[in-house]
Amino acid sequence: MSTEVDRRKLEILKAIVTDYIMTGEPVGSRTLEKKYKLGISSATIRNEMADLEELGYLDQLHSSSGRVPSAKGYRMYIDKLMTLESLSPDEVRFIKDKIITMAAFEMDKIMKQTAMMLSELTNLAVIAKKPSLSKAHVKNIQLIQVEKNTILAVIMVDHGSITHKLIKLNHTPEPEVLTNICNLLNLKLKDMTIEDINLHIVNSLKNDLEGYDELFLSILSAVYDSLNEEASEDQYFVDGTSKILNYPEFSDINKMKDFLGLLEQPELLFHDMEDLDEEMMITLGDELALPEAKDFTIITTSYRINDENVGTINLIGPRRLDYQKVVSIINNVKKELKKKLNEEDVNDGG
Incomplete structure (x- = not known):
């Protein structure tokens, strides 16, 4: 017996997989002859099914029953034989x-x-x-004072994912200071990924906010941690x-x-x-x-x-x-x- 699966065997295999998917019942040669107009006799279909079983494309659960697709048969059907349906x-x-x-x-x-x-x-x-979020790009950062000495950092990344973190501070920053830090973070970090925020970027930000080192580092650390937690989980x-x-x-x-x-x-x-x-x-x-x-x-x-x-x-x-x-x-x-x-x-x- 040839190991090649010719067109006729493929037609029979497709009919068997199709019928078994619909009914859940083992498929016999008489069923295929009546339902699928293969143009060959029941005896020829039986011989082809025996070949397909020997090649590993079909299984026979019981000696008296028809065949069902094997894993190899399903793989052939998925890769080569199925035709997609139009939805209603x-x-x-x-x-x-x-x-x-x-x-x-x-x-x-x-x-x-x-x-x-x-x-x-x-x-x-x-x-x-x-x-x-490991490869997500920062799109916008908002710093919102929610109560005394507490700020909420809200970070939006591309495609709309949002993460946030509460930041506890030693003192309440002036509104204009918070606005300046927020604007600077957006200016420097926009379109960066968490992997892009390196020591060079941090030092550049620190230089631009001289005099507010402790406040700035607390906020930047919280922003970084928030993104990192989401990225690693x-x-x-x-x-x-x-x-x-x-x-x-x-x-x-x-x-x-x-x-x-x-x-x-x-x-x-x-x-x-x-x-x-x-x-x-x-x-x-x-x-x-x-x-x-x-x-x-x-x-x-x-x-x-x-x-x-x-x-x-x-x-x-x-x-x-x-x-x-x-x-x-x-x-x-x-x-x-x-x-x-x-x-x-x-x-x-x-």
């Missing part, structure tokens, strides 16, 4: 309406709302990773976990335990999207070095503004998944979200 007008309108109403300029809220929308549309669990948002219960594959308590185990270590699910050419990756559980992920599919997608990754979302579901539909939904959401993010980036002067 209602689905397209739902996505547009949701995105239009999302919180303007607040990237962490937009990512959370996007994750919730994807979970609702796909019936999958989602884990969203909040954008890191991965934050995740999880939604749709109950949706997994609706899939018959996960009525097994052990599989549910595996799923909950994945949610407890979300950092292991995230690919480094910055090193990938594509903005979406479909990973079968067998392809991960995580035993508890073996029965799952993980779809990782990133969202970008001006080629910079501003957020990553993982969708988690069973291996038997309507990939065509899910990928079409993700692509549509990405397209509409990109419009919104880039419009806001332009409007914000980015």
Whole structure:
């Protein structure tokens, strides 16, 4: 038997994966002959299925049953065979309406709302990773006196992420001094990342504020610490976990335990999207070095503004998944979200 998978075998494999995704039942040759107009006899289909099984693309659960796709079969289907669906007008309108109403300029809220929308549309669990501030650029700093000897520093970075920190001082600064420090920080630090704020920058700022060293250093230290804490801390948002219960594959308590185990270590699910050419990756559980992920599919997608990754979302579901539909939904959401993010980036002067 040739190890080559010819066009006829690929057509049969596609039909088997399609049918199994729809029904959840092993697929036999008679079913394929009746439903998919392959133009060949049931006996020929049976022979081709036996070859596909020997090549590792199909599994047979019982000797008397039909076949189901193996991990290798799903991989071939995902990479070469699936054709994306068009969304219904209602689905397209739902996505547009949701995105239009999302919180303007607040990237962490937009990512959370996007994750919730994807979970609702796909019936999958989602884990969203909040954008890191390690490479974020400072856009604006505000210093607000909230009470005697206490200042609130509010730092906005690109794409609308906001962090803040309360600063305790030995004495209350004069309003004009606070304004001068605030203006200077904005002048010197605007468009810098946390990695750019080095000793040279600090000394330059100190020279411009001679006489207010202690006050200035307290404020600058708080601003730096606030950005650094946010940059070093991965934050995740999880939604749709109950949706997994609706899939018959996960009525097994052990599989549910595996799923909950994945949610407890979300950092292991995230690919480094910055090193990938594509903005979406479909990973079968067998392809991960995580035993508890073996029965799952993980779809990782990133969202970008001006080629910079501003957020990553993982969708988690069973291996038997309507990939065509899910990928079409993700692509549509990405397209509409990109419009919104880039419009806001332009409007914000980015």
